Every structure is written in structure tokens, then in C-alpha cells.
Amino acid sequence: MSELSNRSKDIGEFVPMPDDDMIVCRCEEVTKGEIRKAVHEGLWTIAEIRRYLRCGMGLCQGQTCAKLVKGIVARELKCSPALLEPATSRAPMRPTEMHVFADETEETDL
Amino acid sequence: MKIERFDLIIVGAGPSGLSAAIEAAKRGMKVVVFDENARPGGQLFKQIHKFFGSKEHKAKIRGFHIGEQLLQEARDAGVKVELNATVVGLYQDREVVVRMGEEVHHFKGDAVIIATGASENMVLFDGWNLPGVMGAGAAQTLMNLYGVKPGEKVLMLGSGNVGLVVSFQLLQAGCDVVALVDAAPKIGGYGVHAAKVARTGVPFYLSHTIKKVEGTDHVTGVTIAQVDNHFQFIEGTEKHFDVDTVCVAVGLSPMSQLLKMAGCEMEDNPKRGGQVPIIDDYGKTSVPGIFSAGDVSGIEEASSAMIEGRMAGVAAAEYLGFMTADEKKTELDKLSTSLESLRQGMFAPKNRGKNITETEEGIPISTNLLSKGFVADDEIERYPGVIHKAGIHPVIECTQNIPCNPCQDACNQGCISIGDNITALPISVKDSKCINCGMCVASCPGQAIFLVDEDTGDGKASITLPYEFLPLPEVGAKGKALSRKGEPVCDAEVVKVRSSKAFDNTSLLTISVPKEYAMKARFFKAE
Numbered sequence: 001m002s003e004l005s006n007r008s009k010d011i012g013e014f015v016p017m018p019d020d021d022m023i024v025c026r027c028e029e030v031t032k033g034e035i036r037k038a039v040h041e042g043l044w045t046i047a048e049i050r051r052y053l054r055c056g057m058g059l060c061q062g063q064t065c066a067k068l069v070k071g072i073v074a075r076e077l078k079c080s081p082a083l084l085e086p087a088t089s090r091a092p093m094r095p096t097e098m099h100v101f102a103d104e105t106e107e108t109d110l
Numbered sequence: 111m112k113i114e115r116f117d118l119i120i121v122g123a124g125p126s127g128l129s130a131a132i133e134a135a136k137r138g139m140k141v142v143v144f145d146e147n148a149r150p151g152g153q154l155f156k157q158i159h160k161f162f163g164s165k166e167h168k169a170k171i172r173g174f175h176i177g178e179q180l181l182q183e184a185r186d187a188g189v190k191v192e193l194n195a196t197v198v199g200l201y202q203d204r205e206v207v208v209r210m211g212e213e214v215h216h217f218k219g220d221a222v223i224i225a226t227g228a229s230e231n232m233v234l235f236d237g238w239n240l241p242g243v244m245g246a247g248a249a250q251t252l253m254n255l256y257g258v259k260p261g262e263k264v265l266m267l268g269s270g271n272v273g274l275v276v277s278f279q280l281l282q283a284g285c286d287v288v289a290l291v292d293a294a295p296k297i298g299g300y301g302v303h304a305a306k307v308a309r310t311g312v313p314f315y316l317s318h319t320i321k322k323v324e325g326t327d328h329v330t331g332v333t334i335a336q337v338d339n340h341f342q343f344i345e346g347t348e349k350h351f352d353v354d355t356v357c358v359a360v361g362l363s364p365m366s367q368l369l370k371m372a373g374c375e376m377e378d379n380p381k382r383g384g385q386v387p388i389i390d391d392y393g394k395t396s397v398p399g400i401f402s403a404g405d406v407s408g409i410e411e412a413s414s415a416m417i418e419g420r421m422a423g424v425a426a427a428e429y430l431g432f433m434t435a436d437e438k439k440t441e442l443d444k445l446s447t448s449l450e451s452l453r454q455g456m457f458a459p460k461n462r463g464k465n466i467t468e469t470e471e472g473i474p475i476s477t478n479l480l481s482k483g484f485v486a487d488d489e490i491e492r493y494p495g496v497i498h499k500a501g502i503h504p505v506i507e508c509t510q511n512i513p514c515n516p517c518q519d520a521c522n523q524g525c526i527s528i529g530d531n532i533t534a535l536p537i538s539v540k541d542s543k544c545i546n547c548g549m550c551v552a553s554c555p556g557q558a559i560f561l562v563d564e565d566t567g568d569g570k571a572s573i574t575l576p577y578e579f580l581p582l583p584e585v586g587a588k589g590k591a592l593s594r595k596g597e598p599v600c601d602a603e604v605v606k607v608r609s610s611k612a613f614d615n616t617s618l619l620t621i622s623v624p625k626e627y628a629m630k631a632r633f634f635k636a637e
Contacts, residue, residue, distance in 0.1 A: 019234075019236065022234060022236065022238075023239055026239050065232070067232075067363055067384065068233075081378075083378075086370070086378070086385050089368070089371040090371060091200075091371065092198035092199060092207075092209070093367055093368060094198050096196075096209055096214075100212050100213065100214065103213050103214060104216070110114065110190060
């Protein structure tokens, strides 16, 4: 059992902090407090946190906040950030409008 | 839907991607390079400083000139570079999906090299998302690519090479750098980069970090405070600066998402900067036909990225049968030797995190340099580049083992000796005759060489120093000589100004100071 799949680990109660209202994910306006609370509500992986709060799901796709979110979650879980599985990588890797993504060109000649 | 096939598809037209493309195209491969930016070259074109290394690594050449050479080499080799082409997906069997304009295009590469580089890290503090807080790399892009001054008064957070180099460039652009701050107790980048910032008068605050950035709709000020060993603020140590810009240079993270998407085995390796693919020595990932090179597989310098790129290009060429295994081995051995020589010295990847107290020569490291950015007067004499003798001679204030030797090549009088080991500290050779040509001063990427005549006969000493600021002072200009710390120490007069094509935009100022300041005066500030 890896350290992180052990859900019986006691991470203690959520303790409010003075900087909880600081925005961490700028694109989706998610605060530090929301992320910390989510961990205490049982969301221990980056994938879960992303689905739950949408942090890292906006225009920059977590380019700025991914590492910050990982650090915050790791601190709550009292583990090294390196132990946390990063978010899934999937296409489109960069923000792409649906009308563009669906517009598969007939001709490609470079 | 049509899929176009290439022998090799490279993602990223930076130093490693272009280098890979050149090697592959030279072997007759049909190569395309996609880059999401409007210009090729990655970060090379904003590097206006001279690079370290030796001749084979293009040392003493400015980064953007290396970029131009690389682009020309790629053009000559017949490499096709597609710009404004964003790779949005890397699927099974190396199918590459690229957004170009308002359409997505599909390509198939028999081999794929991912050379997507890295992005800047951020750090959280109160006010971090106010306009005016930006990555140091972003500030560099504004200045050096677009000719836009990022701000008037800037505080830099981060003392790695990026923080140090960008601080110097901010000064060159005419910004006032009010402080260089780092939470770590020691400066992370090259001492020579720190020293050239310190001697202009920029104070260093180590074991300090940002507590709060102030402002309502943009930055108007910043408060820093000292931190203890556990990076907790120490009450009562706050210092406030009025600034309009805060630059953050706290490391880079590999942009490795495409590799992960393709199913390459990954690891979280803090020594390499984060999520990186597990690769062999030449960039081969766990997925057949997919290679990686440059910062995406571990943060290093552009010089290393270019060699890694060539290695991946060669590996891909052999993988597809465009060269034999023997040819590959010969090429890779050559490249490995070159890369190995860059990965030596105090700042080598293998030494990251180590507490180094002595140079390879057994000389104690300057602790003042690590904590304040300059070598103290009572420390400087112990290094082999610093000597005293009658007449003009080079004084080389190079005190850490870094892979760099252009000074040795620059002097044809034998006044400077490094030897074959390019990380060795340069020696100012006592038994030699300096002809005052100034080539060593201009060639030093760390701006650490001064030509000193301790006694010009009239109670004065002359000091020739590298100068990369505008306006260039004129002969006869009077002002103050600044110490290594950047404090005015005495009156100084400019007695000679030299600019030459061979100096590549580093001008040489010769100042005259009272002779007791021969070993103290290291910069000039006009009145």
C-alpha cells in the first residue's frame, strides 16, 4: 500500500489560516482555503481536486498553479509533493476552442 | 482527413529542438519542427549575455547570436520549421495533432522528439496576482524581444542564474533594481553573475522572502522579511520598498505533458525540476520512437540543451536506419564528452544541494559572495587570478569552479592559464607580459576580469573594467569608483574608453583612482 492510498491516515482537522482567501488558481479563481478544505473532505489526489474545484482546468491549464496546488495538498497530507500523482495529461494540451478542435482539415501540405 | 507523414517530428524550435533537427536532417531524414510561438529559437533570442563554456560550446558568444547561427544551420540542412503551430496532442503510434490557425492538422512521425522546454514557477504571497508581479523570464521577454521596459523600480525574488542575469539586464534597460531577495541562505547562481549586479549597488537579501506585495490594481510596494531555518518569517525584520514591479525567478518546471500523454514512463524528480520522462543518456524514452531533449527532461542551461538535442537527433536517425549503430556510437561519444565537460564544477547537476566549502584547488569559497553577492576585500587575495605586480596585468576575480575558459583563449601572451580542465580557476600568470589588449576583459562572460596597474607613477592606479551600459561615459568623465559591494569609495576619472567589434558590445572603461584603491574600485558611476 502506498502512503497515499492509505485513506485511514489521520491528517487532522481543517484549521483555518489567515491566508485562506488567497487566490491560487487565477483562471478559475480557486482559493487556498478551498483547496485545503477539499483535502479534508477526502479529495487526496490532484485529479480529484481538479474535478471538484476546477483549479488548473482554465485557460492556462495549470501552467502556473499546478505546482502550487500540489504543494498545498502535500502539506495538508503531510507528505512530499513528489508522491502526488500529477494531473492526467490529455488532448487538447493547450486551450482550443471546440469549433477549432472539431475542424479537421481535409488538406495538409507543409 | 489526411495525415501527412514525416520521418521525424520535433515539438519545440528552441535550442534542443533545432539542434536535433539539424542532426537528423543532415542524415537525410524528412524533418519538421512545430513551435507554438511566432518566432523560433525558444529562449535563446532573449539571452543577450555572453555564454559560458569553452569554444565548442560557443562560449563568449551572446545567446541571441547562437540562436541566429543555429537557425542558419537548420536552414542550410533543409529543416522545415512551422511556427504558430501548437501541438495539442500526441497519440498512439506517434500521431501528432497540431493546431494551425483555425484548424487542426494530423501528422504521423516515424520518430518524435519532444523538446518543449519548461515554464516558470510561481510562489504564493499576499498580492502575488497583482499586475506588476511577473516571472523574470516574462520581464526578459518584454525587454529583450519587445523593447518594453517592464517597470521603473523592480524587486527581484530569486538568486539563481535567471534571477541574477535578468537583474543585470533590468539595470541595462534602465530600471532601478531595489533589491535581490532569496529565501535560501546562499545565492543559487554563479558568483560572477551576482558580483556584476552587486557592484552596481544592488543590495542582496538572503534568507529573506516576500511577505506582501501592496497595491490595489497594480503593484505599488513590497514588504520582505527575514526567514528562519524553517522558512518562517522572523517578527520585526520587515523591510519595505516602493516598487512598481516584482520579478519572480524561483525555478522552472519541465513542460512534459505531451510525453505523459503518449504513455512515456515518468518520474517526479526534484533534481530535474519536476515531472520528467525516464530516459537513457541520449534521450530515448520508454515508448519506442519517442525521444526527448532539453529542459523538458531536466532543467539545465541552453548550452547543455543544444548538445542533448544533437544526441536525440542522432539517436532518432539510427532508430530509423539513417545511420549505422557504429556511426551513432562515434557521434554520441563525441557529444557525451562535450556534455560531460559542461556538467562539471560546483554547479554541476550532480552537485545540486551539496554544501561546497572549497574549490577544486582546495581554496575556501568566499562566504561573503554566497550571502551578499560580492567577494570581501579580505577574501579576494586568496584566489589564483588575483596577483600583484608592477605594470598592467589582469586581475581575475573568478572564485568558483564553473565550466568556462574563454579568458585563456583570449590572451595570446600567456598571461592567463586554466589548463585542460575548464572548471579550474584561472591563474593570472606572474611571469608574463600583458600588452593591455583588453581581450580577456571583453571575453569573460562573468565580467570578472580587470586590467589593473597598481601604480601609474602619479599616485594613481588605473583599472580597466567591462562596461555594458548606456550612455557610455566619455574620456574625462568624472564620477565615483564603486567597490565590489557597489558603494562609492573614491573619486574616479575615465581616462580611456574602448569599443571594438572584437569586444562584441562590451566596452572597456579605464578609470584612474588614487592608488590605494587599486584593489577596491571595480565599477564606475558618473556624476
